[in-house]
Amino acid sequence: MSTAQAASNKATFSRFHDATNSRDLEIISKTIDELVEPDVLFHAPVPSDVTGAKALKHVWTVLLRAFPDIHVEIEDVIAEGDKVVCRNTVTGTHQGEYRGLPPTGKSVAYNEIFIARFADGRIAEIWGVVDVFTQLRQIGAIPA
Template identity: 75%
Template sequence: MSNAETARNRAAFTRFHDATNSGRLQVITSVIDELVEPDVVFHAPVPMRTTGAQALKQVWTVLLRGFPDLRVTAEDVLAEGDKVVCRNTVTGTHQGEFRGMPATGKAVAYSEIFIFRFAGGRIAEIWGVVDVLTQLRQLDAITA
């Protein structure tokens, strides 16, 4: 893979990441349509029945409903060949229904790591590890 392809993948990741921080579902879904393969393989703890790009759109629908002020801060972004890896800190305020829980007004801050594999300049596969345990503890959904 050339340096130009690696740079193109990193730029596409940056556009995707910036969209996720827009707080606007329409912007996020538009960028998903542009940059994510419809049949993207999504390896992440996502409790839903949809697959592919639709699953990714559903994730953002659920997140923004629960945390309209959600911010994803990229702490590290590494690009090599056809992969981009990001380590993020996610913050937000629980202002709407999330995982069956009514709004609590509580702030959350948790970590996640995602690996994106690109093919032809589009996201073809995603692996994600999200610290859901910390998130749920901060919402008092579970105790230590």
Template identity: 75%
Template sequence: MSAAQATSNKEIFRHFHEAVNSGDAEIISKTFDEVVAPDVLFHAPVPSEATGLQALKDVWAVLLRAFPDIHVAIEDLIAEGDKVVSRNTVTGTHLGEFRGLPPTGRSITYNEIFIVRLDGGRVVEIWGVVDTLSQLRQLGAIPA
């Protein structure tokens, strides 16, 4: 895989990332349709029984309801071969139900790392590690 391909994969990832930071469910859905394979393998906790692209859309529907101002800041973006790795800091205000918790109005900040594999200009596989312990502590669901 060439350096040009790694750069192209980073640009596709950035396009995906800009969509999620738009806060607009329609833009997110449209962009996911453009850059994510319908049968994407999604290796992360999913709040629904859905699979593939629908599972990814469901995750973002839950996040947007819970944290309408959610923002994902890329701290590191590394591309090699057919993979892009992103280390992120996520911020938001808890204004909607999340994991059974009623809105608290609390601001949260947590970290995550995602690895995406691309093929033919589309995301075909995603692995995610999200600091849910920090999320739940900040929301008061578990003791600090």
């Protein structure tokens, strides 16, 4: 795969990231429809029975309800071949129900790493490692 293709995939991933930081579910949903395969394989801690792009939309629905001020700061992006790897720091304030826990008003800051595989310029597969333990500990769902 060409360097140009890796750069194009990185730019597509950046567009997706920018949409998520809009905190606007309609923008995020439209961007997912545009950039992500409907049957994307999504390997991440998703508490849901839905799959594909619907699972990704569900994740953002849940996150925006719980953390309306959520912000994803990109720390590193590496693009090679058909994959883009991104290491992020996520911050937000727990202002809505999350995993059965009522809002606490507590701030969260946790790390995540995502790998996206591209096919024909669209995201076809995603692997995610999210520090859910730290996130849940910070909002008091698990003891410190």
